[in-house]
Amino acid sequence: xxxxxNYANPADFLRLVRVAVPGTTAITAILFGIGLYLALLxxxxxxxxxxxxxxxxxxxxxxxxxxxxxxxxSSAAFGTLVWRxxxxxxxxxxxxxxxxxxxxxxxxxxxxxxxxxxGTWWVWDARLTSVFVLFLIYLxxxxxxxxxxxPGKAAxxxxxxxxxxxxxxxxxxxxxxxxxxxxxxxxxxxxxxPTIAMSMLLPLIFMTFSFTFLFVTLHxxxxxxEILRRRVRxxxxxAASAGEAEVPVIFAxxxx
Amino acid sequence: xxxxxxPLPSPLxxxxxRDLKIGRRIGGAASMGVLFFLCLVAITPFAVGPxxxxxxxxxxxxxxxxxxxxxxxxxxRLFQADAEDGSLDLFLMSDTPLxxxxxxxxxxxxxxxxxxxxxxxxxxxxxxxxxxxxxxxxAASLLVGTPALTLIGAIGAALTVSLRRGGLLLxxxxxxxxxxxxxxxxxxxxxxxxxxxxxLVLCGLTLAALALTPFAAALxxxxxxx
Amino acid sequence: MTGDPHFGFVxxxxxxxxxxxxxxxxxxxxxxxxxxxxxxxxAARTGRGLDAERK
Numbered sequence: 001x002x003x004x005x006n007y008a009n010p011a012d013f014l015r016l017v018r019v020a021v022p023g024t025t026a027i028t029a030i031l032f033g034i035g036l037y038l039a040l041l042x043x044x045x046x047x048x049x050x051x052x053x054x055x056x057x058x059x060x061x062x063x064x065x066x067x068x069x070x071x072x073x074s075s076a077a078f079g080t081l082v083w084r085x086x087x088x089x090x091x092x093x094x095x096x097x098x099x100x101x102x103x104x105x106x107x108x109x110x111x112x113x114x115x116x117x118x119g120t121w122w123v124w125d126a127r128l129t130s131v132f133v134l135f136l137i138y139l140x141x142x143x144x145x146x147x148x149x150x151p152g153k154a155a156x157x158x159x160x161x162x163x164x165x166x167x168x169x170x171x172x173x174x175x176x177x178x179x180x181x182x183x184x185x186x187x188x189x190x191x192x193x194p195t196i197a198m199s200m201l202l203p204l205i206f207m208t209f210s211f212t213f214l215f216v217t218l219h220x221x222x223x224x225x226e227i228l229r230r231r232v233r234x235x236x237x238x239a240a241s242a243g244e245a246e247v248p249v250i251f252a253x254x255x256x
Numbered sequence: 257x258x259x260x261x262x263p264l265p266s267p268l269x270x271x272x273x274r275d276l277k278i279g280r281r282i283g284g285a286a287s288m289g290v291l292f293f294l295c296l297v298a299i300t301p302f303a304v305g306p307x308x309x310x311x312x313x314x315x316x317x318x319x320x321x322x323x324x325x326x327x328x329x330x331x332x333r334l335f336q337a338d339a340e341d342g343s344l345d346l347f348l349m350s351d352t353p354l355x356x357x358x359x360x361x362x363x364x365x366x367x368x369x370x371x372x373x374x375x376x377x378x379x380x381x382x383x384x385x386x387x388x389x390x391x392x393x394x395a396a397s398l399l400v401g402t403p404a405l406t407l408i409g410a411i412g413a414a415l416t417v418s419l420r421r422g423g424l425l426l427x428x429x430x431x432x433x434x435x436x437x438x439x440x441x442x443x444x445x446x447x448x449x450x451x452x453x454x455x456l457v458l459c460g461l462t463l464a465a466l467a468l469t470p471f472a473a474a475l476x477x478x479x480x481x482x
Numbered sequence: 483m484t485g486d487p488h489f490g491f492v493x494x495x496x497x498x499x500x501x502x503x504x505x506x507x508x509x510x511x512x513x514x515x516x517x518x519x520x521x522x523x524x525a526a527r528t529g530r531g532l533d534a535e536r537k
Contacts (some may be wrong), residue, residue, distance in 0.1 A: 005503055005504065006485065013506060015490065025537070034505065037260075040496075051488060051489055051492050052491055052492060053494045054495075054496075055492055058496065058499045059493055059495075067408050078536035081475075082283055093535045097506075097509075098506060101502050101505070101506050102502075104498055104502065105498065105502045105503075108495075108498050108502075109495045109499065112491050112492070112494055112495040112498070115491060116487075116491050133432050133435055136428075136431070136432040137432050137433075139428070140425075140428050140429040140432065143425055143428055143429075144415065144425065144429065146417070147416075147419055147425060148419070153418075153479060153480065156479040157415050157476060157479055157480055158413075158481065159413065160410075160472055160475055160476045161415055161429060161476075163472075164433070164472050165432075165433065165486075167468065168433045168436075171461070171464075172432070172433075172435055172436055173437075175435060175436035175439045175440065176435070176439070178439065178440075178457075179439045179443070182443060214503065218506055218507065221510045221511070221514065222510050222513075223513050224500040224514065225510065225513045225517055228514070228517040228518065228521060229517055231521060232517060232520050232521050232524060235521070235524040236524060239527065
């Protein structure tokens with residue numbers, strides 16, 4: 001394995017995880033407590049949308065996470081390609097399923113919001129469609145991770161695709177917006193805007209920070225998992241090359 | 257293409273000739289693309305009904321989707337055959353920039369699958385009851401848009417070159433990225449509004465793909481072949 | 483609050499969010515537990531302890 005010698009001190013990172021995770025967990029819990037209180041109990045129902053406006057406090061933060069995690073992945077992809085830093089590989093790999101989950105959550109809450117507002121589960125609205133395409137790209141990234149066996153090679157190939165996607169996402173967004181105005185539907189969606197009331201803005205901000213800290217916590221833990229996974233893989237190979245009775249273990253447990 | 261008369265440097269010219277020869281042989285996918293295109297166009301009326309007015313309305317969209325799928329069909333073999341017989345290793349070691357090799361391979365692939373689709377599209381359009389203006393629009397938009405499909409697909413082909421069954425994954429990776437081309441291609445083809453605006457955007461997308469994808473695909477090949 | 487006819491949608495949205503977030507947390511922790519177990523087993527069999535790897 002060529003990548004082994006320049007493994008940038010994983011022990012240091014594991015120590016960081018051990019120190020940071022209790023803190024971020026606590027912050028996440030506190031933020032969720034305040035955010036959920038504001039979103040569910042304290043904030044008034046919208047004069048037009050009624051109680052369904054409360055779905056916004058999940059939907060908008062999820063949408064923000066969907067984009068934010070893609071930015072995190074793209075930065076890590078850059079690190080993978082330029083510096084070949086295995087930690088960047090781990091950052092990339094562990095962010096992908098989390099990004100997929102948040103994008104999925106964004107789509108589902110959007111759908112649950114759309115049913116009472118528009119009378120249908122799905123609208124080919126520009127915003128929803130863009131998020132849907134982003135979801136497809138996330139799924140492609142996760143699939144690409146799964147099919148390439150060698151972790152270093154997988155990281156570099158996924159990094160290329162992630163960056164190609166990063167270039168494409170603004171183009172897709174622009175195209176979908178254009179396409180949507182071309183097929184102007186009777187959508188009366190007027191979410192947000194500058195006139196959003198303070199009583200709605202505050203829970204939105206708190207929920208957004210809760211989601212962000214939740215991601216940071218889970219991401220740190222998932223990066224630790226990736227470091228351990230590489231270690232398991234390396235030890236399996238070591239054991240196998242030493243000719244010990246490790247062969248059944250390697251076959252039983254895919255080294256990925 | 258004779259080498260002395262060719263504007264290309266000779267290794268690239270030789271590669272183009274070789275790829276065209278391979279593609280035209282029985283094992284090549286050249287004629288398959290058009291046949292697949294024809295089949296897709298032919299089964300659509302069975303799905304939506306023989307109503308010619310409806311078919312004429314959605315005809316440009318059908319032709320574009322068929323072209324998209326037919327282009328993707330042959331793409332997974334773009335670099336895989338070379339990887340199997342060892343030519344890819346020679347490409348990687350050669351003095352000729354890999355980016356240009358990718359570009360030439362895309363050109364050969366487009367000449368063999370994209371161009372026949374463009375030529376065939378007006379005839380298939382007639383089967384869907386398109387009028388003369390729509391036929392022109394479809395042919396023109398496909399002429400400009402299919403190179404972009406081939407180029408973007410080449411990135412997917414380069415990423416999946418080392419996988420034994422990369423075909424489906426290639427489609428999963430590439431189809432979301434092809435959405436802008438599809439949107440502007442169909443808009444230009446159907447002529448719902450001004451033809452020129454979407455057509456020019458489509459040209460822009462193709463030029464951007466031409467400028468960027470060889471680098472991404474070459475990078476993927478270098479990393480995937482190690 | 484519960485008088486709103488669309489209250490069910492709000493509940494459903496928050497339940498889905500809870501499920502997705504719980505799934506992410508459980509998957510991450512379960513992954514960690516599994517890796518830890520495999521690592522310990524490997525370390526015991528190869529005689530290469532975790533500390534040797536940590537250099």
